[in-house]
Amino acid sequence: MSYQRPKGTNDILPGESEKWQFVEETARLLFHDYQYSEIRTPIFEHYEVIARSVGDTTDIVSKEMYDFFDKGDRHVTLRPEGTAPIVRSFVENKLYGPEYAKPYKTFYMGPMFRYERPQKGRLRQFHQIGVEAFGSVNPATDVETMAMALDFFKQLGIQQIRLVINSLGDKETRQAYRQALIDYLVPHEAELSEDSKRRLHENPLRVLDSKDKRDQKFVADAPSILDYLSEPAKKHFDEVIKMLDALEIPYEVDANMVRGLDYYTHTIFEIMSDAPGMGAQATICAGGRYDQLVEELGGPATPGFGFALGIERVLLTLAAEEVVIPAMNELDAYVVSIGESTNIEALKVVQAIRNFGFSADRDVMQRKAKAQFKTADKAGAKLVLTLGEDELEQGIINVKSMASRKEKSFPLTKIYEDFSGVYDEMSMLEE
Structure with missing residues (x-):
């Protein structure tokens, strides 16, 4: 019998692993400059932690999780993303206590798992680097964190990137926009994909995230969430834009961008690679604000902001831009x-x-x-x-x-x- 690695996974061999070390070490040094400290959580979590955080209607929970019942009949899952486990740890370990710094800033790196069709830059075991900042409602936290992500790529030597932003507003915004989106999509319901038909009445914002061509023609003309922002949400987003301008950070606003997770509120962003050959894997970093998630997992009301980036996609971007990675193992x-x-x-x-x-x-x-x-x-x-x-x-x-x-x-x-x-x-x- 010939033994092979499981489908959708990779062996990271010497010669290649040094590139990973370069990316990881660059992140560690930069995040420490911004006063972020490393956190390490288990590779598997209770199913409810992910389902309650990410959302039952997302593809991650409904289709992609490696979940199973262990020998104690506990429903557990390999972690499909990093934020929910960090929030669970933040609440469980009472990291919101008075003895901890405010905001509480932490970063992580490690493997994540999703059962999906393997392709370039998208694996069943993939690796993420991410940061989370808890406790600040100040739009400056949004901008500082996005600036740190851009700084990370700059330090790696990656140049062909752009920042894309949007706002998902607050609870009031989401309620108003949800109804407007349903009103717009219902006349086209018969023409939508099966997934979007299901999501339409459960969580219509998920339709905007669809990659199905049947849906995308309707998504292109969908009403803009920016027209439904409440006054506080509009003020927050206006401040974010003003601060980006003050730092002379270029950006684009994409009103149809929603991200694939339910916990986001207010500012969301993606960093896209314009390097040749990236194609569908052009999003190399993404994140945003999640002001209700800590409370959702049993903690006190605590705002949060963070991002995650895929190491595999970063390495693809480095290769596409032909960035020379310095040798890690110098021999004296x-x-x-x-x-x-x-x-x-x-x-x-x-x-x-x-x-x-x-x-x-x-x-x-x-x-x-x-x-x-x-x-x-x-x-x-x-x-x-x-x-x-x-x-x-x-x-x-x-x-x-x-x-x-x-x-x-x-x-x-x-x-x-x-x-x-x-x-x-x-x-x-x-x-």
């Missing part, structure tokens, strides 16, 4: 050992180098010198240290700078006692 020194009698001493040398805080590797396959030098060159070693039987007998080792191609012999004791000095001396030869 490679030890070439020639002859069986040098095996122990080569082990001592490579460990001594590591003990000084440098990255080092050596040959353990007893290959010929030429093959070892080839490996050192391919790995990008800065220094190559050669130890043969003659050098061992003399108590010396040859060190070569791969940049300058200059060589110098050092006593083995110098390597053990002061490799940092050896490294600095060889670096000076490059100048």
Whole structure:
């Protein structure tokens, strides 16, 4: 039998995993600058946590969740998105308490799971990086968070992106707009897709999120939610726009954008990639405000704002823009050992180098010198240290700078006692 990975999943192999580390480390450094701290929640949650947060009528809950009953007959699901588990943790651990900073700012990264048709940039196990800020109703939080997302892509070297925004308003807005949308769609009900017929009376805003061509022609002429914003909702959105203008951040307003989750209120946004070949996977980051979700999961009324981005799509964007990702595994020194009698001493040398805080590797396959030098060159070693039987007998080792191609012999004791000095001396030869 041939064993293969499950459909819709990927093995992230060495060579590729370094790209992931670059994306993740860039996020960690930037989020820390904005005073966000990392949170890690379980990969599976109680079904009700997701269904109550995301919404029963969404595709995620109705079609895509990996849910099952465990051995204790508890209904659980692999997490399909990040915000609901974070909110559950926020409430359960009382992170809204007076001893915690306000707003409470946290970020996460890890795998998510949705049962859908695998395609480029859309997998059954995919990986997200996200942030959540709890406690602020200030539109400045909306803008600051969107600015942080844009800053993240800028630091990665991604340039062909644009910010698209909309407002879903408050409860009063949603009620007025819901009825207007039903009134508009009902005359066309027979022509809608089966999913949209079902959603029309349950949650008509979901129709706006449909990718079915039968629905999209009606969505294009649907009434704009911006015409139904309550006074407080309009004031909030106007402030968001004013602040984006103040920061000179370009944006587009798309009145038909609703996002695929029910918990959003007020500001929502997407960051789209205009890089060639992205196609249907052009949305590389999305988020918005969710002012009722904490209360919905049993906590005190607490506003929230956040976003999530897919690592797989970020990597597709980096490739599409031909961004060169810096090497993560730089090799300071490679030890070439020639002859069986040098095996122990080569082990001592490579460990001594590591003990000084440098990255080092050596040959353990007893290959010929030429093959070892080839490996050192391919790995990008800065220094190559050669130890043969003659050098061992003399108590010396040859060190070569791969940049300058200059060589110098050092006593083995110098390597053990002061490799940092050896490294600095060889670096000076490059100048």
